Amino acid sequence: MGRKAKDKQSAPPSYEEFHGIQKERNSKRSRRAKAIENSASKKPKKETSPSPKKKSTKVTRDNLDIEEDDQDLPHVDLEELNAAKKSLFEDSAEEDDDDFQDALDADEFVDSDEDEREKPMFSDDEDDDLEELNATNMEALSRKLDEEQELEALEAEEELVQTNVPEPRAIVLPTPEEKELEASQPPDLTVVRTRMIEIVKVLEKFKILAQEGKSRSQYVDQLLEDICTYFGYTPFLAEKLFNLFSPSEAIEFFEANEIARPVTVRTNTLKARRRDLAQKLVNKGVNLQPIGKWTKVGLQIFDSQVPIGATPEYLAGHYILQAASSFLPVMALDPQENERILDMAAAPGGKTTFISAMMKNTGCVFANDSNKARTKSLIANIHRLGCRNTVVSNYDAREFPKVIGGFDRVLLDAPCSGTGVIAKDSNVKVARTEKDFIQIPYLQRQLLLSAIDSVNANSRSGGIIVYSTCSVAVEENEAVVNYALKKRPNVRLVDTGLTIGKPGFTSYRGMKYHPSVNLTRRYYPHTYNVDGFFVAKFKKIHSSIHDESKAGAKEKEAAARSEGAEKGIIKDDFAHFDSDEDKELIETSFKRNLKRRGINPNAKNIQL
Ligand SMILES: C[S@@+](CC[C@H](N)C(=O)[O-])C[C@H]1O[C@@H](n2cnc3c(N)ncnc32)[C@H](O)[C@@H]1O
Numbered sequence: 161m162g163r164k165a166k167d168k169q170s171a172p173p174s175y176e177e178f179h180g181i182q183k184e185r186n187s188k189r190s191r192r193a194k195a196i197e198n199s200a201s202k203k204p205k206k207e208t209s210p211s212p213k214k215k216s217t218k219v220t221r222d223n224l225d226i227e228e229d230d231q232d233l234p235h236v237d238l239e240e241l242n243a244a245k246k247s248l249f250e251d252s253a254e255e256d257d258d259d260f261q262d263a264l265d266a267d268e269f270v271d272s273d274e275d276e277r278e279k280p281m282f283s284d285d286e287d288d289d290l291e292e293l294n295a296t297n298m299e300a301l302s303r304k305l306d307e308e309q310e311l312e313a314l315e316a317e318e319e320l321v322q323t324n325v326p327e328p329r330a331i332v333l334p335t336p337e338e339k340e341l342e343a344s345q346p347p348d349l350t351v352v353r354t355r356m357i358e359i360v361k362v363l364e365k366f367k368i369l370a371q372e373g374k375s376r377s378q379y380v381d382q383l384l385e386d387i388c389t390y391f392g393y394t395p396f397l398a399e400k401l402f403n404l405f406s407p408s409e410a411i412e413f414f415e416a417n418e419i420a421r422p423v424t425v426r427t428n429t430l431k432a433r434r435r436d437l438a439q440k441l442v443n444k445g446v447n448l449q450p451i452g453k454w455t456k457v458g459l460q461i462f463d464s465q466v467p468i469g470a471t472p473e474y475l476a477g478h479y480i481l482q483a484a485s486s487f488l489p490v491m492a493l494d495p496q497e498n499e500r501i502l503d504m505a506a507a508p509g510g511k512t513t514f515i516s517a518m519m520k521n522t523g524c525v526f527a528n529d530s531n532k533a534r535t536k537s538l539i540a541n542i543h544r545l546g547c548r549n550t551v552v553s554n555y556d557a558r559e560f561p562k563v564i565g566g567f568d569r570v571l572l573d574a575p576c577s578g579t580g581v582i583a584k585d586s587n588v589k590v591a592r593t594e595k596d597f598i599q600i601p602y603l604q605r606q607l608l609l610s611a612i613d614s615v616n617a618n619s620r621s622g623g624i625i626v627y628s629t630c631s632v633a634v635e636e637n638e639a640v641v642n643y644a645l646k647k648r649p650n651v652r653l654v655d656t657g658l659t660i661g662k663p664g665f666t667s668y669r670g671m672k673y674h675p676s677v678n679l680t681r682r683y684y685p686h687t688y689n690v691d692g693f694f695v696a697k698f699k700k701i702h703s704s705i706h707d708e709s710k711a712g713a714k715e716k717e718a719a720a721r722s723e724g725a726e727k728g729i730i731k732d733d734f735a736h737f738d739s740d741e742d743k744e745l746i747e748t749s750f751k752r753n754l755k756r757r758g759i760n761p762n763a764k765n766i767q768l
Pocket residue numbers: 486504505506507508509510511512528529530531534555556557558573574575576
């Protein structure tokens with residue numbers, strides 16, 4: 161049971177609503193501050209103090225405009241908001257891109273409705289307050305402000321008195337009888353949700369709010385059970401994800417996984433300029449806006465009257481549908497013109513084509529993927545986007561650098577468990593098992609060592625390796641990076657150069673990682689409104705014997721396997737990556753397929 165079941169219920173209070181008391185107080189304060197600031201700005205000029213100005217941009221379908229207007233923004237609210245959340249989709253951010261700026265200033269773009277543009281940043285109440293504020297009601301408003309100030313003083317006094325009164329201990333946990341009853345009937349999701357929120361409150365103020373005789377773990381166990389019921393996770397995965405955050409942040413994370421991320425496209429600068437593309441799409445009835453100041457090529461699509469994946473511009477390769485988070489590893493890789501770059505796990509090519517565009521079709525990008533079927537979409541994207549500096553290969557990437565080495569930069573956008581993209585693939589909630597979090601990191605480690613060994617430490621412009629996953633699990637991220645640092649002392653972690661993202665964990669549930677692991681970056685749906693993502697950037701300082709190693713996937717597999725067995729990580733039921741065995745299976749199924757299509761699999765010209 162998950163979102164679908166949840167959606168059938170009447171809307172329970174949101175987490176924010178539950179925490180409403182404090183926030184309401186803050187927002188009242190900021191509203192007052194804003195009203196006061198605004199009332200000051202309406203006074204004769206000499207009395208006013210300059211209010212902070214910000215620029216914002218938006219392209220809307222209704223009036224086909226891209227707007228670039230100065231506007232008074234209540235400074236205090238923005239700061240509060242930014243402190244709380246740092247979305248990658250900042251429409252208030254100043255547009256850095258001169259090209260786009262030109263377009264915004266151009267005659268064909270009419271100014272759009274200001275209210276519509278800024279609404280997401282402020283509460284309706286705030287807008288209402290501002291509207292009310294004009295010359296005729298100034299006096300009344302100032303009286304109202306005085307009254308409110310008095311009320312606030314009273315509230316503060318009450319609060320002071322209340323702090324001396326012990327808070328009542330909430331009875332949140334169900335009794336065994338209540339649990340039995342709950343188990344015998346379909347869950348009441350409103351009850352479950354309310355209980356989750358109440359448990360979070362207790363966990364945050366355990367000493368004050370916990371029922372006497374109840375332990376922290378009793379609360380946590382009930383919370384985890386409720387998370388499974390409400391959001392539809394297996395107990396194993398719910399706990400794994402829960403452990404990454406504080407209880408309240410964990411709920412935010414689970415909530416965010418129920419909501420789709422914004423649709424975004426990346427302009428293919430090999431064929432188009434963002435402002436031209438934006439104009440063409442707007443003319444077709446697409447409502448869009450630049451993603452944020454951190455990217456000059458991204459557009460966020462709000463709604464569209466045409467299918468975004470089938471416009472003439474799409475078919476001509478002027479853009480690609482790409483999640484905002486996927487821009488990040490390529491930006492960290494920072495490809496330079498005329499370099500030789502390897503994209504080890506490249507299909508379907510979102511990042512390869514970005515690399516190629518950043519290199520302006522110079523140098524050479526080797527786009528590899530071990531899955532032959534997936535290389536078809538990789539090739540199709542490379543063709544559509546006009547990448548002429550790209551070579552596609554189909555190796556197990558652990559074969560590198562045996563196949564070819566000495567690259568200036570390598571991107572390893574590794575296969576992963578997908579715990580960062582649950583909003584896209586809710587199957588992850590139930591499909592991932594403990595074994596996945598042993599097997600997948602085990603492959604990721606081997607791939608990362610291969611990535612490091614494939615780079616030329618003496619590259620004049622590069623010597624860079626970027627490792628990324630769309631998972632939030634520490635086993636697939638910090639633990640893999642830390643393993644690589646130990647195994648390859650000839651690399652060190654460097655700043656990703658990304659202006660946003662949370663630092664990677666340097667310790668986690670008793671595990672200690674190298675202090676430099678804090679240079680890696682984590683992204684979460686609830687903090688940045690992007691897919692959960694991880695980015696690490698290494699610099700290779702000098703070459704090592706491994707660079708010359710002719711060990712392929714099989715040898716690396718064997719070495720990693722014996723290491724795993726030694727540490728007791730690998731058990732009997734551990735998957736075997738036996739490529740000979742796989743080859744046989746693949747051949748048999750290929751032959752069966754040919755037969756089904758009426759082709760003789762033993763004919764001479766058939767290549768298996
Ligand atoms: C996260 S996806 C890559 C997405 C791609 N970078 C993009 O931006 O479009 C991971 C890819 O790794 C490939 N893969 C899995 N195991 C591999 C291996 N041993 N060697 C090379 N590629 C592998 C999968 O086929 C899959 O296409």
